[in-house]
Amino acid sequence: MSKRITIDPITRIEGHLRIDVEVNGGQVSKAWSSAQMWRGIETILKGRDPQDAWSYVQRFCGVCTTVHAISSIRAVEHALNVEVPLNAQYIRNIMIAQHSVQDHIVHFYHLSALDWVDIVSALKADPKKAAAIAQSLSDWPGNSEKEFKAVQDKLKAFVEGGQLGIFASGYWGHPAMKLPPEVNLIAVAHYLKALDYQRKAAQAVAVLGGKNPHIQNLVVGGVATAINMENLATLNMERIAYLRQLMTETRDFVQKVYYPDLIAIASFYKDWFKYGAGVTNYLAVPEFAEDTKNTKFALAGGMIYNGDLATFKPITTHQDQALIQGITEGVAHAWYEGAQSLHPWEGETKPEYTDFQENGKYSWCKSPRFNGKAMQVGPPAQVMAAYATGNPKVKKLVDDAAAKLGIGLKDIHSTMGRLFARGVRAHVMADLSLDYLDKLVANIGKGDTTYANPTEIPSGEYKGVGFHEAPRGTLSHWIVIEGKKIKNYQAVVPSTWNASPRDEHGQPGPYEACLVGNPVAQPEKPLEVLRTIHSFDPCIACAVHTVDPEGKEITKVKVL
């Protein structure tokens, strides 16, 4: 007998996602991923000035404001063949890396930890033992018995006062929860602390971007961050020192708290390196441009097929024609007109809503494919590409963790593997941030203070694509410019790749594929489904944000 479970909406994600699973004998046998929000925001870009696109697209998504700005500006620069000065690349790289650090910290602690951490169990912990465990993991100074005791007392007061609030909907005491009380307490304490460090990363982005959320410092051809080491109003020695301090503190948090917590938690959930593989074709684009033409990068991109590293095909530049030509988006099962797959430059966004038809159209998400194949994007793809190209830091982190946890590279194709890869990526991003600050200072020291190549939009028709390896994976913005205006605009975002519905050949997207075979102990509490879906860090790219007080006893005072 199969049982159908619908989870609508999936909580602790961005956007509105519905997941349907068919459970047979305690295991998922079939799954559907359905984005429940109209995503036609590209349409408002048509007819606008390409120079302004980056500013609008920051509002595409709730969280990933910076990444859309970066992709968009690169799309225009690619279309017009504009070079970007080294200082501007370094400044963008620092913002990209710090945004990633912030994003990964928030995902680990605030969006996914509660799938693995039993908050209520932390009340039973011995704070002294918790401190001893935490201190054995790293020398971070915040792990004292006093600190853990204070968090436990506060938690107790909340629970006794019936104020579990955000935690009230958690699956506490679920048989799939495996951490000892002390590890739960460590995780809860760091969950609260993590907010301070995600904030420091946000401040670092703001030092360069002028504002965060929604950076203000991009221009086609560079950045608008004036550089003058002696001037108070520009990027100067004082600002750089402040930036270095913020980024050093976040690096320490990532490397001495987040990463050790991740490894500690994973060691109690090794079985989760077996579930949730799904689509094992991976795509990553190269990131952290180190020349002015986007042809030299710090981290490799590439494709991997069937989870086999031997199939790795590197992508070395953002001008890779096989990559640019190979991407299409299908709408066979998405609520848009038509059935054929189109290249993003020809992409259309014409809604055709039918309601949920499991064999017909059932999602607002399109189905991106590479040469007709479903691909998984995200930290596992980038980590494997870096590993395949012999990146020493990534290799060491993966090999060390493999030795510690008894896992291999193939275990990255899993629910826990995705969390692990994101931790590795955060570790790398934290170091790269400081690395690019050094490179920026050194370049300025050589006397180069250029930060933009001012660009006029010419008349005529131009097509461009801006690739960016964002925290959730490969992002691309596609622009067609005609007569100095935007003629067409499409964003193919990481969550579209991963959350995509079946395509015209019936191939499921990564969310749909990864759930098949997952255990479900209690269908009424489908914690295992949430674990696997959350491991992707879903971000259903259109950020509606309405407060919805659906209770009965609401004190509501109408004021206007």
Add this chain to the structure above:
Amino acid sequence: MRTLIFGAGNLILSDEGFGVHVVKYLEDNYTFPEEVELFDGGTLGIMVTHKIEEAERVYIVDTLDTAGEPGDVFRYEKEDIMLNRLPVKLSPHQIGIQEMLYISEMRGGCPDAISLLGVIPKSFDPGNELSPSLNEKLPQVARLLVEELRGMGYEIGEKQSSALN
């Protein structure tokens, strides 16, 4: 005392951006002393918790899904949120304003005075303009905030160029 006006919402989904429109309207039409900060919080929720924690008095402006007509504005105070009178399952984000306030409270950083002004939206269609019924409410909500801030002793000027509609 630092007072924060926190505008939440998505600026390119018409009425969803109401909170941000209010912040922009205030910036365009009034002058504020240094202790009052206007903040375009977008839809980041938990990632901007620190803005709330840095203030002593907070006004959040957002859209609201409840019974009533588009353009109706409702007001909630901190206790409505903390005592679960404004339930947790709130925004499609699920890490929205409310969750952010809970975490702040648990960290001991949440200010005592928080008010939420919520407006019922009409349209979430792509677009960077408000629907007429909400556009009409915009100056009224701004005026309400300004009057309240003046009542607290802040000196708030009106910009010359603006025709307050």
